[in-house]
Amino acid sequence: MTHKISFRDAVRTYPVKNGTFTALGGVTLDIEEREFVTVVGPSGCGKSTLLGMAAGLVEPSAGEVSVDGRPVTGPGPDRGVIFQQYALFPWLTVRRNVEFGLRLTSMPARERRARADHAIELVGLSDFADALPKTLSGGMKQRCAIARAYAVDPEVLLMDEPFGALDALTRVQLQDRLLDTWAKERRTVLFVTHDVEEAVYLAQRVVVMAARPGRVHTVIDVDLPYPRTEEIRLSADFAALRNQVWHSVYHQAPANADA
Amino acid sequence: MSSRERNEATMDLVTSRKDAAPPAGAPSDGAATAPPDPRVRRRGVPRLVLNLIAVAIGLGVWALLAARGVHDLPGPVAVGRRASQLLGDGTLEGDIAASLRRVLVGFLLGTALAVVVGFLMGWYPVARGLFEPYIQFFRTVPPLALIPLAVVLLGIGETPKIFVIFMAAFLSSVVATFQGVLDVDRTLIDAARVLGAKDRTVFLKVVIPASAPFILVGMRIGLGAAWSTLVAAELIAAQEGLGFRMQHAETYYDLDTIFVGLITIGVLGLVMDRLLLLAERRLTGWQERR
Numbered sequence: 046m047t048h049k050i051s052f053r054d055a056v057r058t059y060p061v062k063n064g065t066f067t068a069l070g071g072v073t074l075d076i077e078e079r080e081f082v083t084v085v086g087p088s089g090c091g092k093s094t095l096l097g098m099a100a101g102l103v104e105p106s107a108g109e110v111s112v113d114g115r116p117v118t119g120p121g122p123d124r125g126v127i128f129q130q131y132a133l134f135p136w137l138t139v140r141r142n143v144e145f146g147l148r149l150t151s152m153p154a155r156e157r158r159a160r161a162d163h164a165i166e167l168v169g170l171s172d173f174a175d176a177l178p179k180t181l182s183g184g185m186k187q188r189c190a191i192a193r194a195y196a197v198d199p200e201v202l203l204m205d206e207p208f209g210a211l212d213a214l215t216r217v218q219l220q221d222r223l224l225d226t227w228a229k230e231r232r233t234v235l236f237v238t239h240d241v242e243e244a245v246y247l248a249q250r251v252v253v254m255a256a257r258p259g260r261v262h263t264v265i266d267v268d269l270p271y272p273r274t275e276e277i278r279l280s281a282d283f284a285a286l287r288n289q290v291w292h293s294v295y296h297q298a299p300a301n302a303d304a
Numbered sequence: 305m306s307s308r309e310r311n312e313a314t315m316d317l318v319t320s321r322k323d324a325a326p327p328a329g330a331p332s333d334g335a336a337t338a339p340p341d342p343r344v345r346r347r348g349v350p351r352l353v354l355n356l357i358a359v360a361i362g363l364g365v366w367a368l369l370a371a372r373g374v375h376d377l378p379g380p381v382a383v384g385r386r387a388s389q390l391l392g393d394g395t396l397e398g399d400i401a402a403s404l405r406r407v408l409v410g411f412l413l414g415t416a417l418a419v420v421v422g423f424l425m426g427w428y429p430v431a432r433g434l435f436e437p438y439i440q441f442f443r444t445v446p447p448l449a450l451i452p453l454a455v456v457l458l459g460i461g462e463t464p465k466i467f468v469i470f471m472a473a474f475l476s477s478v479v480a481t482f483q484g485v486l487d488v489d490r491t492l493i494d495a496a497r498v499l500g501a502k503d504r505t506v507f508l509k510v511v512i513p514a515s516a517p518f519i520l521v522g523m524r525i526g527l528g529a530a531w532s533t534l535v536a537a538e539l540i541a542a543q544e545g546l547g548f549r550m551q552h553a554e555t556y557y558d559l560d561t562i563f564v565g566l567i568t569i570g571v572l573g574l575v576m577d578r579l580l581l582l583a584e585r586r587l588t589g590w591q592e593r594r
């Protein structure tokens with residue numbers, strides 16, 4: 046069976062003043078269909094770079110990244126991306142933002158409208174469908190961005206610290222909503238975060254990365270049942286896993302010298 | 305531009321949205337009992353009143369200076385009389401029409417080309433490399449310095465006048481458009497691409513709307529430049545036009561007519577600028593801050 050997303054010795058370097066900087070120094074990682082995988086690691090360890098490669102926004106300098114067994118050559122509507130800074134089109138209303146991807150297809154207007162409205166309803170923004178992004182709160186903006194990604198019905202969701210800028214309560218609500226939708230529709234999710242608790246709460250597997258050069262440090266399986274509830278969040282098993290992830294993030298062996 | 309106007313725009317949006325919660329700070333017990341928002345009162349009405357007072361004071365000072373101070377300076381009344389004379393025999397209308405036509409044609413052609421070139425430069429590094437030296441060079445040459453060249457090459461008809469105005473509008477607005485395209489948020493382009501947009505769509509649906517605020521600023525700069533080049537452009541053997549009329553009046557020491565021309569140019573320029581500002585507000589009201 047082919048993996049949904051597969052990184053094979055994926056390397057990314059950037060030219061700098063004296064030579065090259067290795068942002069990602071050879072990552073090998075497989076993500077299966079319908080899996081929920083989170084990625085944590087210190088700042089600058091290449092999490093966004095990893096996600097960008099799967100999205101087709103960042104080209105690997107060496108190695109290979111493939112989705113469904115085919116090498117990634119560019120972005121496409123089969124892989125939805127949710128950015129930390131929302132990236133809503135500020136001149137479009139919520140509905141027009143959500144319809145953006147659908148308008149690029151030959152879908153009839155009525156169906157487009159129905160799909161958009163469904164996605165908007167899913168994130169609870171129906172009352173704000175005609176509002177401009179500038180009138181929305183941060184959490185509402187991110188929900189709009191999520192609806193925009195859902196609308197084109199991607200098989201893979203790539204999320205780069207999507208809840209990072211939100212307050213704790215909104216974050217927990219959006220986490221639960223995301224898990225609900227994932228349980229129903231079972232997309233493959235690759236989710237980057239700097240929040241260890243969030244990483245454990247959401248994932249079936251947590252990928253812990255290390256920096257300089259960016260690489261996979263450990264992969265930790267999260268054997269907690271879904272649906273994840275407050276009870277699970279407060280359980281001893283959860284605490285143990287969180288400590289384990291915390292340790293591998295913050296007590297990493299010093300990086301092997303110069304990148 | 306004022307924060308009051310922005311607030312109002314935001315509030316309109318919120319209240320016209322059905323089922324929406326009232327905007328923060330709005331009274332929940334009905335507007336009738338609510339005290340008026342003091343900020344709106346304090347800033348809004350008095351400003352217009354202040355503007356009018358300033359104009360009245362200006363006219364008063366002018367009249368005073370004319371009456372007893374400055375030698376030969378015509379007062380507002382004399383200038384007003386002259387204006388209605390010029391209006392009566394159709395001279396002023398003809399001059400306004402001739403000048404407006406030159407400015408508008410030059411401005412529209414200039415800013416249209418600036419938008420195209422600005423986009424090409426912002427989007428294609430090759431175009432940037434090719435255009436940049438010329439634009440940088442011509443930007444350092446005042447448009448008026450092109451007049452002798454325009455006369456020699458293009459004769460003394462309408463063409464050289466419009467050409468000079470066109471160059472002024474183009475050169476002053478092309479950089480703004482170019483900068484606008486360069487400044488388009490990279491994540492917005494990525495967001496469109498991951499939704500399936502190809503280069504053409506990214507350009508039409510993201511780059512153009514995202515740089516609209518810069519383009520409109522460029523157009524306002526271009527209009528200012530076009531307008532300020534007018535009088536000099538009409539030095540080129542014109543038969544009519546506001547600039548021509550003033551130069552003509554100068555040789556007869558006709559200060560009344562010079563004042564009529566000056567005020568007309570100022571008022572028309574102000575009106576056009578306000579119209580563009582209005583368009584800018586309507587087209588770029590989506591911006592978070594300005």
Ligand SMILES: Nc1ncnc2c1ncn2[C@@H]1O[C@H](COP(=O)(O)OP(=O)(O)OP(=O)(O)O)[C@@H](O)[C@H]1O
Pocket residue numbers: 059060066067068087088089090091092093094095239259
């Ligand atoms: N365009 C670029 N040019 C040069 N270096 C870059 C570029 N993009 C990223 N890098 C470098 O690559 C490294 C990895 O960047 P990346 O954005 O993937 O990190 P990250 O793990 O997402 O960090 P954070 O948690 O802060 O978002 C960083 O050290 C960064 O400086």
Ligand SMILES: [Mg+2]
Pocket residue numbers: 092093094205
């Ligand atoms: Mg990042």
